[in-house]
Amino acid sequence: MPTLPAGAATGESPRTALRPLVAGTTIGQIVEWFDWSVYAIFAPYFAEKFFPASSPLASLLATYLVFAVSFVVRPLGGVLFGYAADRFGRRPAFAASILLMSASMAVIAVTPSYATIGWVAPALLTTARLLQGLSAGGEMPSSSAFLTEAVPAARRGFYSSFIFLGVGAGTLLATLFGTALSVLLSPAQLTDWGWRLAFVLGAVLCLYGLRLRKQLPETEAFREVAKRADGPKQGLRALLRRHPGAVVRVVCFNVGGTIAYYTFAVHMPTYLKTAVGMSATAAFVVTSITLIVYSAQMPLWGHLTDRFGRRPIMAAGAFGMAVAVVPVSLALDGGPVLAVLLLCVAITFLAMTSATVSAVMAEQFPTSVRALGIGLPYALATAAFGGTAPYLATWLEGQGLRAAYFGWVALLCAITGVAFLTMREMAGRELSRD
Template structure:
């Protein structure tokens, strides 16, 4: 009998059947999609509400956009805190408890963004409210990855951890796709003036409502950590907040190395690339959102294929292919971006094929590093810290390079980080055939 089946039986009522893996997968994925819809709506709509929330710099139209992306990065710096706190809750009280808390926080943050006043009406209160909202969302999303990663991988059957792992980014991408699609639809239906005045608020209101739906779905999930439901004295010995860092320092550093190249490539290609095309090639805003939506749909379809491939040939070949491919090709690919629809679509889809080598297996690789006792917190803090340092700052760094007159340096910045991760991947043992450590 598989470990997942043992866990399910331990947690099912005496007269109930263990939950199906499909149900577990749906509970994690649907809630995760809602969570990431709320998070990504911000980046897709930044160009519309930047001037509403931040004052215009004298003679520089990029100042509000830079300020908005700076707040985007601030939200990322709450992610390590969320990864540590929510990861500890997931290890002490169970994965489902942590997943419930994260989606409640995300919905509240999304509602607060929707209600953010304008700078013209309230002055400094407007950016202050936006910062608070992003801090709450950062806390939520930092814990979401830790809890949902462990939940997905622990719910998988033998030889299926890669496939289940891939749904971390399937659901993340579906949430991002929904955010991009909603933004593109509003851009098509509303004028530029209407989008700037009130249209940008609509997706955040929708996100707050969707969070309630995600909460309801997650209530039907079954816990995958038996110790969370065990009332025996032995189970009362729960892990401390910093136990993963204290007992597994090498593994914590390994998570940072695994993540660095993947996160900069991911946020460059899925979040910043439409804005990069706008500020560097004069690409139309509406067309950029449409390209982003089409390429994200393509990306979501690739994830299960990458996950299944990793279950057959291992995680390491995919990671090496991704990192070396990006290190070599990111500079020429970004230089191919012009103001034509086809150029941006081809560049974005080509990068996403390479990126799948990381995203389809990242959850499985991270979960296979730590034992169950500290798995969520062990993943959550170093992963979220690395994402904050390199992923969350990608839009800001790219826009800053443009403002400084050195836009050509940004692709090299991405290439160097991907090469660093390539060197880390070379040292990794293959974990796809190992049993998940309990």
């Protein structure tokens, strides 16, 4: 029997009762990913403020190194918040992760430059970014476990697609904000103080997201497991002992998608500006259009995986990305219009793989370890392959090895394609509750 929110039995239609749950989860993802993406998008503008060096490239590489280091703590965030979500409920984990993100954004917004306080400036920036890593590590498992448990099995793909719609929309919002600032402010103003506005906005948006999430009910699946005196064991040891294969599968599900997303969405404005030679405004506009196309496709692919199965659609998307990534990436210097067309092709393949990856991850684990089972391997894949993407792409570009980076992206997408092709089909089936 489908799991529905508590209000569904009081006269509301199931679809109406689900709307606040989907809206709250999606808006929370938008806020979280706006905050997470702002750092990479605005890095070229504040890099020399925190890491003065002999060249702009050296400052940017140092800033991207902090970006990569912040991913190191994401697995820890996945474990801590995933365990909390499995032990105490999905809602408390929601609230804690978004509150931590708000605090870290506020710290970055007000931290003085290196010229003012010396080494304390990069130390505060790094500390704040590490806190963001903890927060981001806990966001995805809590959201995925919450929403997939609350919706009917027959529509799980469709509703879970709103999680990555929120991911794309959050990055889009950050990119649009960058576009607006690049138009309204001069390059000097944007570099001097304009970039701080993005972090101020992120901190405020988090508080709004927290308000929404405090109103969400706990899922029936969690309440059922939590009230059992002889319930199944929880925690990291239980996860690794009982579900090692599922942990490896979730890592493989995400290695291609995470590096492709950070390449074509988060890092793309910088890449188009520094490597291709576009103006800042053109780079932001091209990336914004790409993200609109990406986000708009999520419900469509989610619906199609409910109807035709997860495996064929997600595998086709991953293999399509593996084939397209190198030729698309090396042809982006043909002008903004061609760049938009090529990136929309690549981002469509990515949408096919990411629309229902939250559902696929949740389908691998029972309720007692679901959030932790999603959080740890997802964060490991993101830390290893997403967090290093901007740094690796920038460094290889500086060495004249642009094609080598995109070949690496293609290889990881092919690995993800094999993982999707060989997974068990779970479309329409109930989630395990132990």
